[in-house]
Amino acid sequence: MIELLDLSKSYPSPDGETVALEHIDLTVPDGAIFGVIGLSGAGKSTLVRCINMLERPTGGKVVIDGEDVTALSKKQLLKLRRNIGMVFQNFNLLEQRTVEANVRFPLELDKTPKEQAEARVTELLDLVGLSDKAKAYPSQLSGGQKQRVAIARALATRPKYVLCDEATSALDPTTTDAILQLIKDINRRLGVTVVVITHEMRVVESICTHVAVIDNSRIAEVGLVSEVFSFPQSDIAKQLIIPNLIRSLDGGEGVKLRLVFNGEQSDEPIISALAMECRIPVNILYADTKNIDGRAFGHMVLTVPDDKAAQAKQFLDKKHVSYREEV
Amino acid sequence: MSTLFTQLWSSGGFWLGIAETLYMTAASAVLAYVIGLPLGVVLVVTDRDGLAPVTWLNKTLGILVNIFRSIPFIILMVALIPVSRALIGTSIGNGAMILMLVVASAPYVARMVESSLKEVDKGVIEAARSMGANTFEIIWKVYLPEARPSLVVGAVISTVTILGYSAMSGTIAGGGLGAIAVTKARPSNAQDVIWLCVALMVVIVQVIQELGMFVARKVDKRLRLNKKSKRLHENSDTDPTAV
Numbered sequence: 001m002i003e004l005l006d007l008s009k010s011y012p013s014p015d016g017e018t019v020a021l022e023h024i025d026l027t028v029p030d031g032a033i034f035g036v037i038g039l040s041g042a043g044k045s046t047l048v049r050c051i052n053m054l055e056r057p058t059g060g061k062v063v064i065d066g067e068d069v070t071a072l073s074k075k076q077l078l079k080l081r082r083n084i085g086m087v088f089q090n091f092n093l094l095e096q097r098t099v100e101a102n103v104r105f106p107l108e109l110d111k112t113p114k115e116q117a118e119a120r121v122t123e124l125l126d127l128v129g130l131s132d133k134a135k136a137y138p139s140q141l142s143g144g145q146k147q148r149v150a151i152a153r154a155l156a157t158r159p160k161y162v163l164c165d166e167a168t169s170a171l172d173p174t175t176t177d178a179i180l181q182l183i184k185d186i187n188r189r190l191g192v193t194v195v196v197i198t199h200e201m202r203v204v205e206s207i208c209t210h211v212a213v214i215d216n217s218r219i220a221e222v223g224l225v226s227e228v229f230s231f232p233q234s235d236i237a238k239q240l241i242i243p244n245l246i247r248s249l250d251g252g253e254g255v256k257l258r259l260v261f262n263g264e265q266s267d268e269p270i271i272s273a274l275a276m277e278c279r280i281p282v283n284i285l286y287a288d289t290k291n292i293d294g295r296a297f298g299h300m301v302l303t304v305p306d307d308k309a310a311q312a313k314q315f316l317d318k319k320h321v322s323y324r325e326e327v
Numbered sequence: 328m329s330t331l332f333t334q335l336w337s338s339g340g341f342w343l344g345i346a347e348t349l350y351m352t353a354a355s356a357v358l359a360y361v362i363g364l365p366l367g368v369v370l371v372v373t374d375r376d377g378l379a380p381v382t383w384l385n386k387t388l389g390i391l392v393n394i395f396r397s398i399p400f401i402i403l404m405v406a407l408i409p410v411s412r413a414l415i416g417t418s419i420g421n422g423a424m425i426l427m428l429v430v431a432s433a434p435y436v437a438r439m440v441e442s443s444l445k446e447v448d449k450g451v452i453e454a455a456r457s458m459g460a461n462t463f464e465i466i467w468k469v470y471l472p473e474a475r476p477s478l479v480v481g482a483v484i485s486t487v488t489i490l491g492y493s494a495m496s497g498t499i500a501g502g503g504l505g506a507i508a509v510t511k512a513r514p515s516n517a518q519d520v521i522w523l524c525v526a527l528m529v530v531i532v533q534v535i536q537e538l539g540m541f542v543a544r545k546v547d548k549r550l551r552l553n554k555k556s557k558r559l560h561e562n563s564d565t566d567p568t569a570v
Contacts, residue, residue: 052457081459092454096472096548106458108468137548150454157458 001065002028002051002161002195008059009046020046022217024060028210030160033187033194035208035225037201037240043217044197048163051195052084053077064161082110085154085192089166091146093138099149100125100134106156124152128182144175151182155192162186164196168203180207201240205229205290213237229297230262230322242288242299252285255309256326259300259316261289270321271302278315280308301326329517340507345527347502351421352490355428359485362433366392367440368466378452378462392434400431400492404499424493424501432489439481443474476547483539487532494528504528 007024010017020043028034038044049055050062053069062069069080093102100121107117125131128148138146147167154162164183168176184207187194196208204211204225211229212222215236221228232238259270274282282302289298304312309325316323335341366388372378373385398406404427408418411426447470455469471478494505504524512520544550 054453054456078459078461081457084457086454086457088450088454090448090450092448092450094451094469094473095448096475096546098548105455105468109458109460109464139549153458163457 001030002026002193003063004047004050004060005063006060007047007050007057007062009043009050009055009057019217021050021057024214024219026212026219026222028193028195030193031187031191032210033184033196033208035196035198035204035211036214037198037204037211038214038236039240040199042214044199044214045165047214048165048195048197051161051163052081052086082106082157083159083161085157085159085162087147087150087154087162087164087167089169091138091143091150091170093146093149093153095138097137098134099130099136099138099141102138102149103152103156106153110157120156121152124155127155127186128152142175143171144178147171147175147179148182151179151186155186155190159192161193161195164194164198166197166199169198169200176203177206183207213240226262226297230260231324242286252303254283254303254305255312256285257302257304257309257312257316258324258326259302260322260324261296261298261300262322263296264320268319270316270319271300273319274302274304274312274315278308278311280304280312280315282312329512329515329519331512331515331517332519332523335507335511335520341504341523341527344502344504344507344524345531347421347496347506348490348493348504348528348531351425351428351493351496351501351503352486355425355432355489355493356482356486358425358429359432359436359489360482362429363436363485364440366433366437367444368470370437370441371444371470372462372466378465388437392437395430395434396438398431400427401495401498403427403431404495408499419500421496421501421503423499424496427499428489428492431492432485435488436481436485439485440478443477443481444470446477447473476543476549479539479543479546483536483543486535486539490528490532490535 004024004026007021007026008019009021010019012018024047036044036047046055050057051064053062053072057070060070064080064084069077072080094105097105103121103124104117107120112120121134122131125134128151130145130148130152133141133145133149138149141149150167151162162183167183168179171179180203183194183196186192187207196203198204208225210223211225213220213228213232213234213236215234220234221232221237228237229241232241271282271284274280282304284300285303286299286301289296289300302312313323313325335344370385370388370392373381373388375382375385377385395403407427407430410430411418411423415422415426417423451473452465452469455465460468493503494509496503497506497508497510504527508521508524511517512524
């Protein structure tokens with residue numbers, strides 16, 4: 001379990017101080033794929049680097065498996081880092097080493113006996129599906145392949161945690177999906193806890209169990225993906241999750257109801273039932289539904305005339321559809 | 328043809344000159360790297376955003392390097408006469424010349440090494456840190472191997488520079504092609520000897536340059552499949568104004 005307790009980080013800058021993180025409290029439970037999402041400059045990259053002390057926090061604590069890592073000696077810290085793999089946006093492979101030598105690199109640092117290291121490398125390349133590229137150099141690989149090598153490298157020392165810093169941001173959509181599936185697969189099969197830093201909603205949607213929305217150096221919202229996605233509370237979360245929703249709520253007549261599909265509804269057509277059975281003239285202002293983990297999630301904004309609002313709400317309650325009245 | 332030319336030609340004087348030039352250049356280059364390489368590494372590591380920032384050390388070394396680099400070689404030679412006498416017992420000949428060349432070029436080499444290492448992608452360094460590599464391991468396993476092609480190119484440029492300086496060895500009774508041209512041919516106005524010495528120097532520079540670039544390409548694993556970037560690389564690295 002990774003716990004960030006009242007974590008702060010600021011940098012000295014010409015005009016005093018630049019604050020990157022402020023009073024961050026987060027708990028990453030074991031086995032989770034924990035997404036940290038925010039716009040660029042929100043402080044999420046700094047946050048992930050505070051976990052393995054690539055950046056020293058200026059306040060608060062980082063506790064990993066009960067141990068305060070901000071208090072570790074240099075030597076202990078190097079050891080801790082072998083238990084936390086890291087994957088980067090730009091892959092950061094050693095360009096002068098072959099694929100297998102890249103994967104072997106952390107094992108060399110760990111002084112793993114040669115035969116054992118070789119066996120581990122073979123196993124890892126097999127895991128990420130690059131056994132045939134063992135002798136290739138990074139410059140001969142595509143972006144997706146490079147990231148697979150980086151993932152294999154991050155897993156080499158059998159870490160309990162893997163940190164992904166915008167791991168798919170440099171990849172095209174198809175490759176992104178493949179890499180995300182690989183990360184998910186690793187989480188499930190090896191039980192590795194993953195922290196995913198991203199600015200892309202779809203990354204969180206497709207693999208994360210938990211999400212923290214970070215805005216302006218602070219946590220705006222945190223929780224299970226299914227909850228946060230259904231009822232985003234903060235403006236920033238709403239903006240990230242349902243970007244067009246805010247705009248659709250501006251102006252107009254009648255009562256606006258935001259329906260939330262959280263994967264538990266029957267596939268009964270709600271809108272037509274509202275219109276036909278209840279004879280309420282509904283207007284759809286916004287609709288966006290997605291399939292996450294095999295269940296339907298999404299939002300829909302309806303307007304109903306003021307005098308029919310109560311009736312519509314009653315109907316939705318009866319059908320167990322969650323909704324909020326938006327003002 | 329001048330008498331000096333025939334004399335040198337028949338006695339193998341030119342061969343001796345080539346050998347002495349190569350000897351002084353090679354020995355000086357090797358020793359300059361023995362000093363300059365670690366110095367360059369220290370400059371990078373102790374830098375403000377280096378692996379182990381030590382500002383005062385970095386600043387001091389930086390200033391020392393700049394001072395030595397700004398002294399004209401001929402003046403440095405004169406200044407080093409007592410130092411040479413104290414260290415190797417003499418201030419003339421090839422040995423003294425090598426000492427002077429090393430003192431003059433080690434700071435230059437340090438800057439070359441520094442700039443090569445600074446080309447290494449910061450992200451790769453960060454990745455190594457994230458894997459628990461210590462400073463020494465990062466230098467040894469990341470900085471130096473990743474900068475290898477650039478280091479080789481730097482070594483070629485440094486060697487050619489040292490070769491140029493070595494031509495001044497005549498002033499302290501050293502040997503080599505430069506000494507033949509300056510101390511022997513010049514007083515007797517043997518133009519043909521001077522021109523042959525120049526031509527031989529040009530050939531030596533060409534050979535060092537071509538060989539060095541061949542090695543640099545050979546050790547660079549980034550270029551395997553990429554003909555276009557190979558060409559780009561060649562053009563950018565053989566900077567004629569670098570000396």
